[in-house]
Amino acid sequence: MAKITHEQKITCYHCGDDCDHFPIESEGLSFCCVGCKNVYAILSNNNLCDYYNLESNPGTAVRNPVSKTKFNYLDDEQVLSKLIDFNDGHIQKITLFIPVMHCSSCIWLLESLYKLDKGIASSRVNFLKKNLSLTFKSDTTSLRKIVELLSSIGYEPAINLNDVETQVKKSENKRLSYQIGVAGFCFGNIMLISFPEYFGLDEFAKENFSRMFGFLNMILALPVFLFSAQDYFINAIKGLRKNHIGIDVPLALGIFVLFTRSAYEIISHTGIGYFDTLAGLVFFLLIGKWFQQKTFDTLSFERDYKSYFPIAVGVIINKTETSVPVNNLKIGDRIIIRNNELIPADSILMNGDANIDFSFVTGESATVRKVLGEIIYAGGRQIGETIELEVTKKVSQSYLTQLWNSEHFAKENENHIQTFQQTVSRYFTFALVIIALVSAIWWLIFDPSLSLNAFTSVLIIACPCALALSSPFALGTAMRILGRNKFYIKSPEVVEQIAKTKSIVFDKTGTITQSNEAKIEFVGNSLSEKEIQIIASLSKHSVHPLSKKIFSFFYQSKVLPVTNFKEETGKGLQGFVGNDEVKIGSYKFLFSDESVNSDSPDLFTKVYVMINNDLRGYFKIEHSYRKGLTPLISQLKKHFSLYLLSGDNDGDRKNMQEIFGDDAELFFKQSPMGKLNFIEQLQKQHKHVMMIGDGLNDAGALKASNVGISVSENTSHFSPASDVIMDASVFNNTYRFIQFAKNTTKVIKISFMISLFYNIIGLSFAVQGNLSPLIAAILMPLSSVTVIAFTTIATTLYSKKGGLE
Amino acid sequence: MSVMYILIGCSLLMAIGFLIAFIWFVKSGQMDDVYTPSVRILFDDIENKTTNSNKNEPIKND
Numbered sequence: 001m002a003k004i005t006h007e008q009k010i011t012c013y014h015c016g017d018d019c020d021h022f023p024i025e026s027e028g029l030s031f032c033c034v035g036c037k038n039v040y041a042i043l044s045n046n047n048l049c050d051y052y053n054l055e056s057n058p059g060t061a062v063r064n065p066v067s068k069t070k071f072n073y074l075d076d077e078q079v080l081s082k083l084i085d086f087n088d089g090h091i092q093k094i095t096l097f098i099p100v101m102h103c104s105s106c107i108w109l110l111e112s113l114y115k116l117d118k119g120i121a122s123s124r125v126n127f128l129k130k131n132l133s134l135t136f137k138s139d140t141t142s143l144r145k146i147v148e149l150l151s152s153i154g155y156e157p158a159i160n161l162n163d164v165e166t167q168v169k170k171s172e173n174k175r176l177s178y179q180i181g182v183a184g185f186c187f188g189n190i191m192l193i194s195f196p197e198y199f200g201l202d203e204f205a206k207e208n209f210s211r212m213f214g215f216l217n218m219i220l221a222l223p224v225f226l227f228s229a230q231d232y233f234i235n236a237i238k239g240l241r242k243n244h245i246g247i248d249v250p251l252a253l254g255i256f257v258l259f260t261r262s263a264y265e266i267i268s269h270t271g272i273g274y275f276d277t278l279a280g281l282v283f284f285l286l287i288g289k290w291f292q293q294k295t296f297d298t299l300s301f302e303r304d305y306k307s308y309f310p311i312a313v314g315v316i317i318n319k320t321e322t323s324v325p326v327n328n329l330k331i332g333d334r335i336i337i338r339n340n341e342l343i344p345a346d347s348i349l350m351n352g353d354a355n356i357d358f359s360f361v362t363g364e365s366a367t368v369r370k371v372l373g374e375i376i377y378a379g380g381r382q383i384g385e386t387i388e389l390e391v392t393k394k395v396s397q398s399y400l401t402q403l404w405n406s407e408h409f410a411k412e413n414e415n416h417i418q419t420f421q422q423t424v425s426r427y428f429t430f431a432l433v434i435i436a437l438v439s440a441i442w443w444l445i446f447d448p449s450l451s452l453n454a455f456t457s458v459l460i461i462a463c464p465c466a467l468a469l470s471s472p473f474a475l476g477t478a479m480r481i482l483g484r485n486k487f488y489i490k491s492p493e494v495v496e497q498i499a500k501t502k503s504i505v506f507d508k509t510g511t512i513t514q515s516n517e518a519k520i521e522f523v524g525n526s527l528s529e530k531e532i533q534i535i536a537s538l539s540k541h542s543v544h545p546l547s548k549k550i551f552s553f554f555y556q557s558k559v560l561p562v563t564n565f566k567e568e569t570g571k572g573l574q575g576f577v578g579n580d581e582v583k584i585g586s587y588k589f590l591f592s593d594e595s596v597n598s599d600s601p602d603l604f605t606k607v608y609v610m611i612n613n614d615l616r617g618y619f620k621i622e623h624s625y626r627k628g629l630t631p632l633i634s635q636l637k638k639h640f641s642l643y644l645l646s647g648d649n650d651g652d653r654k655n656m657q658e659i660f661g662d663d664a665e666l667f668f669k670q671s672p673m674g675k676l677n678f679i680e681q682l683q684k685q686h687k688h689v690m691m692i693g694d695g696l697n698d699a700g701a702l703k704a705s706n707v708g709i710s711v712s713e714n715t716s717h718f719s720p721a722s723d724v725i726m727d728a729s730v731f732n733n734t735y736r737f738i739q740f741a742k743n744t745t746k747v748i749k750i751s752f753m754i755s756l757f758y759n760i761i762g763l764s765f766a767v768q769g770n771l772s773p774l775i776a777a778i779l780m781p782l783s784s785v786t787v788i789a790f791t792t793i794a795t796t797l798y799s800k801k802g803g804l805e
Numbered sequence: 806m807s808v809m810y811i812l813i814g815c816s817l818l819m820a821i822g823f824l825i826a827f828i829w830f831v832k833s834g835q836m837d838d839v840y841t842p843s844v845r846i847l848f849d850d851i852e853n854k855t856t857n858s859n860k861n862e863p864i865k866n867d
Binding site: 111127189 | 820
């Protein structure tokens with residue numbers, strides 16, 4: 001094969017891609033494809049060329065032009081009503097998700113859309129969420145026109161089944177912001193008003209100021225008590241009803257006692273109360289909650305097949321094609337699938353040349369050819385000409401989608417994870433109540449006047465503020481650090497789950513192997529056309545991954561019939577093509593020579609070719625394993641039990657066993673359901689399982705496992721529901737991440753000790769019945785700040801030590 | 806010392822003013838997207854520049 005070398009690279013003006021051999025010239029600029037040129041033409045005709053000034057080569061290549069009828073379903077009233085956020089007959093509003101948005105040029109162009117379509121009144125981008133909010137006049141334009149316009153300039157919005165099925169959730173974030181705002185406002189003012197008391201200025205007492213200040217404090221504390229602290233009471237009551245004592249119970253108890261005792265002191269004129277402590281406590285707690293709520297906007301951890309399936313598909317009814325929502329598909333419907341469209345339901349191929357890309361399902365990017373009458377499972381993407389299929393199963397009953405009918409997906413929000421904090425706070429609450437009661441009874445015997453005082457003091461001082469803050473701050477910091485290292489975690493509790501991992505289950509294709517094409521090269525004298533045909537024909541007969549790669553290397557070649565085909569598993573193939581004898585395989589296989597040691601298994605494999613007993617050369621096939629796989633696995637196998645679940649055939653078993661070691665168990669030809677069952681089996685043996693996978697076929701296993709990590713080449717594009725989304729480039733850091741999670745839980749444990757230490761100091765005052773408001777006002781913020789500082793600093797130090805950024 | 810009553814009243818009123826402003830900001834969505842506005846603010850300049858340099862090509866600038 002002749003190699004084409006690029007003397008000077010010409011890059012596309014629009015997308016910056018290499019223009020390969022023949023750049024398309026237009027107006028003195030080069031483009032890599034017609035798609036890019038067209039986008040440039042649209043933009044330059046509308047004076048939108050600033051797009052190219054803001055960033056160089058900002059575009060995205062438009063290689064696969066969208067079929068004209070693709071968005072016809074957007075004219076359907078039913079579909080439309082579910083997508084549109086607001087509609088008054090003239091003005092319509094909609095929010096679209098545009099995954100390709102990536103730079104400031106994108107923002108500028110998308111916000112200048114009104115220049116391209118006069119019906120668009122306004123367009124606003126939320127870059128972090130990759131959302132485009134549009135307001136348009138439905139008299140002048142339509143959603144279909146706008147979506148088609150967006151697709152034509154390379155910003156095709158992702159509209160999928162999920163959008164019509166689920167209602168948009170209003171974010172809880174605003175409420176928390178209000179609560180923090182109110183608590184902060186009240187905290188500051190109460191502190192200010194309490195200052196004279198702290199310094200014991202007598203003059204104020206004389207002029208009745210202290211009484212007025214007391215009442216002012218009470219008024220200011222009311223919104224904190226009633227609004228900001230609301231959730232703690234609600235959660236505590238909810239927890240008690242379910243017989244579950246979490247950290248909210250002692251918190252709610254403490255807040256309640258703080259308020260009632262202080263109010264009593266003010267009204268009865270016996271003291272000044274602890275309102276400053278109350279407001280400070282709630283303020284710090286809410287800050288902790290906010291810190292923990294770090295979310296990764298562009299990532300979605302809850303995706304199921306609905307996020308990838310189209311809303312509607314073309315169905316032939318009475319010989320004409322109509323758009324039908326996929327949920328209404330019936331068995332026996334004839335559907336039409338065009339180039340690059342997804343097959344929504346299991347169906348039989350009736351017409352056309354099907355070449356299906358199952359990368360959504362398995363992570364394997366090589367396409368699979370199907371013949372007429374063959375069943376094609378849902379989730380495949382047709383590459384090539386338009387095909388016709390007959391639906392054999394409903395969308396929700398398909399081979400792939402039935403995974404979501406299993407019980408693991410039914411109880412979605414059941415929080416079965418017991419965090420360290422929850423375990424500790426249960427004991428803590430019991431101990432707290434016992435100490436409070438004992439001191440109350442003690443004083444009842446010796447000095448009844450101090451009894452109630454001691455009882456409430458214990459509950460106030462032991463209010464586990466610092467305890468409640470240590471987990472959020474340690475886990476929140478850990479989440480941020482891991483996020484910087486491209487290891488995105490769904491919620492903070494997951495960090496603790498990662499730390500507990502005992503067994504790790506890997507998926508093969510797409511997870512430990514790269515989904516993009518493996519590098520393959522022929523070394524030797526160049527092959528003639530006929531020799532290429534011979535090699536391609538022979539390799540087509542084998543399902544071994546290496547043979548598949550060789551065949552795809554010559555995929556344009558004609559295939560000839562092969563006779564006397566023989567395959568020795570793991571060694572090689574032989575057979576006759578016409579009168580020529582061909583052997584393809586390892587050196588040992590070709591020469592039956594045991595003395596030659598096979599090449600190093602890590603970098604590449606050599607596959608030798610012999611035609612008519614003449615050695616023609618060899619294919620140098622680089623392993624498509626992820627960078628750093630072998631060192632990572634050898635590190636992991638010292639600490640965890642490893643498993644491999646692959647949907648593929650076991651052609652790779654030898655290599656895999658070499659990497660994973662003899663202790664690891666490898667399973668091949670696993671169905672999506674089989675993977676799920678395997679995880680359950682492990683869990684029944686009380687193993688804490690981490691699953692690392694990627695495709696939708698791993699979705700069940702990811703969900704069932706204690707920690708599901710999905711590996712993704714492009715984090716904003718595709719990943720099944722999981723606890724963690726890991727960028728493929730940091731796969732080799734997996735061990736470091738686990739180690740860091742372990743250290744984070746260590747930090748939490750130490751900070752629990754610190755906060756307990758503070759509690760014991762406070763309690764020693766409280767049980768004596770002489771807790772002054774000043775001590776409370778000092779101890780509470782001091783303990784909180786210590787814990788916050790300790791957890792954040794210690795976690796950051798551990799991350800540095802662990803080699804994370 | 807009765808001036809204290811007025812002073813405290815004033816300071817509280819001002820503080821409440823800030824609280825209301827904060828709530829208003831949150832409500833109007835200023836906290837929803839903290840990145841895009843930082844990019845958007847740079848666009849006006851570019852648009853004006855091109856309008857000036859290509860005077861014969863009118864660009865709608867609203």
